[in-house]
Amino acid sequence: MGNVFDQADALSEIYVDGKRMTELPNPKFIGYDLKNKQPTFHFSRGGHDFALTLKPSKTPLSFEMTLTTDSQLGLTYGTAESDKSSNTIKRTITGKQ
Numbered sequence: 001m002g003n004v005f006d007q008a009d010a011l012s013e014i015y016v017d018g019k020r021m022t023e024l025p026n027p028k029f030i031g032y033d034l035k036n037k038q039p040t041f042h043f044s045r046g047g048h049d050f051a052l053t054l055k056p057s058k059t060p061l062s063f064e065m066t067l068t069t070d071s072q073l074g075l076t077y078g079t080a081e082s083d084k085s086s087n088t089i090k091r092t093i094t095g096k097q
Contacts, residue, residue, distance in 0.1 A: 014076070016048065018074070025046055027044070053067075062095070075088065
């Protein structure tokens with residue numbers, strides 16, 4: 001009955017300077033851009049601006065996620081130690097049938 005992507009919340013695993021992104025206050029959708037028919041969503045959270053790009057993956061049942069910010073915030077996926085120079089996260093998210 002389709003592919004399951006909702007069993008994992010990818011944004012809850014993203015940390016911004018040691019804090020979960022989902023715990024940052026004041027989420028706000030800013031808008032989106034299309035480049036080569038691929039959307040990039042712009043939003044702010046906790047006073048920081050982010051860009052989220054989602055595109056199909058060559059891996060079955062998957063898509064590629066890229067999250068960037070202009071600020072040197074120390075973006076990490078999971079509880080890895082924060083590096084202030086890290087302002088981009090790239091992950092492949094895979095669902096289940």
